[in-house]
Amino acid sequence: xxxxxxxxxxxxxxxxxxxxxxxxxxxxxxxxxxxxxxxxxxxxxxxxxxxxxxxxxxxxxxxxxxxxxxxxxxxxxxxxxxxxxxxxxxxxxxxxxxxxxxxxxxxxxxxxxxxxxxxxxxxxxxxxxxxxxxxxxxxxxxxxxxxxxxxxxxxxxxxxxxxxxxxxxxxxxxxxxxxxxxxxxxxxxxxxxxxxxxxxxxxxxxxxxxxxxxxxxxxxxxxxxxxxxxxxxxxxxxxxxxxxxxxxxxxxx
Ligand SMILES: C[S@@+](CC[C@H](N)C(=O)[O-])C[C@H]1O[C@@H](n2cnc3c(N)ncnc32)[C@H](O)[C@@H]1O
Numbered sequence: 001x002x003x004x005x006x007x008x009x010x011x012x013x014x015x016x017x018x019x020x021x022x023x024x025x026x027x028x029x030x031x032x033x034x035x036x037x038x039x040x041x042x043x044x045x046x047x048x049x050x051x052x053x054x055x056x057x058x059x060x061x062x063x064x065x066x067x068x069x070x071x072x073x074x075x076x077x078x079x080x081x082x083x084x085x086x087x088x089x090x091x092x093x094x095x096x097x098x099x100x101x102x103x104x105x106x107x108x109x110x111x112x113x114x115x116x117x118x119x120x121x122x123x124x125x126x127x128x129x130x131x132x133x134x135x136x137x138x139x140x141x142x143x144x145x146x147x148x149x150x151x152x153x154x155x156x157x158x159x160x161x162x163x164x165x166x167x168x169x170x171x172x173x174x175x176x177x178x179x180x181x182x183x184x185x186x187x188x189x190x191x192x193x194x195x196x197x198x199x200x201x202x203x204x205x206x207x208x209x210x211x212x213x214x215x216x217x218x219x220x221x222x223x224x225x226x227x228x229x230x231x232x233x234x235x236x237x238x239x240x241x242x243x244x245x246x247x248x249x250x251x252x253x
Contacts, residue, residue, distance in 0.1 A: 035173035037145075040114040044091060048116070052124050054093040057165035058239055061097035063231060064164070064200060067241045071160055071196055072104045081105040081136065082159040087146050087187070088166025090117050096125055098162075099132050099139040106137045111144040118143045147179065150186040158190045164200040171203075181215030188216055188224060188246045197244040202237050212244055222247035 033039045047055055054060070072082055084106050086095035095110035112118055122141045132139070144152055146166065170180040187197045201208060205228045216224030224244050231239040 031172050032174040034169040035179060037113045041116045044114055044116040044120060048120050052120060055091045058200060059234060061094050067198060068098060068162060069101060072102045072106060074104050081107050083157060084108045084160045085158050086110045087161050087163045088112055091120050092164060094162060094164060096130055096139060099137050100130055101133055102137065103133050105134045108139045109142055111142040113145045115143045146183050150189050153190040155189055156192045159192055159195045161187050161197045167199050168201050168203065184216050185218060191246060199242040200231060200239065201242060202239050205240060208242055212242060216244055
């Protein structure tokens with residue numbers, strides 16, 4: 001199978017570590033296990049051996065801020081603060097940066113299947129004492145398998161879900177399309193009416209748009225609405241932002 005350029009740093013890193021320990025796993029085996037807690041625990045453990053540094057898949061907050069911040073508009077109908085989820089946050093600075101830069105009150109939850117990543121993020125943020133732009137904003141970290149999203153959050157809870165590389169990791173794992181589709185449907189159910197799911201990915205629109213429209217649909221319902229924008233080109237690879245919303249509810253008279 002074709003190894004996407006985006007995975008190269010991850011694969012190179014793990015193979016290098018494994019090479020040192022005289023234990024080699026094949027690249028296809030690594031990719032097949034990108035949905036596994038153990039794969040990422042190992043990655044974040046190895047990465048944290050020296051001083052903590054945020055690890056960014058694809059790119060950091062500055063590349064995506066113009067896709068994210070305009071979606072955070074003050075609520076007119078309810079007093080509840082906006083709830084933003086970074087799904088599969090890893091040790092990325094995306095969630096903390098949204099907390100830091102949103103002028104609108106937000107509760108930002110950074111969730112990951114890897115308890116190692118979650119602990120590193122908690123420790124890092126506590127040590128750095130990051131201040132929010134809005135004084136009432138909240139930042140929290142959560143160990144969560146996104147396949148259990150709906151059981152955890154329930155319906156109509158989230159206003160924005162950002163996903164930088166997590167669906168890509170699930171999709172490329174073994175039997176990934178079914179697993180990732182199940183997660184997308186759960187995401188849409190946890191979103192409030194006007195809420196959005198943003199996926200940052202290197203997957204071509206030809207493939208991802210069709211997949212999202214098909215997989216984002218509950219049986220008997222209309223397809224999810226998907227809009228794609230190009231984020232930019234980095235080292236010869238094009239990146240996209242897929243914005244997904246639930247199909248509008250049809251009012252019965
Ligand atoms: C490609 S990395 C992206 C990390 C981060 N979003 C970033 O931009 O650097 C995929 C992340 O998804 C997490 N992950 C994989 N499967 C998951 C699952 N089932 N539930 C929650 N997180 C998961 C991994 O631990 C990893 O941190």
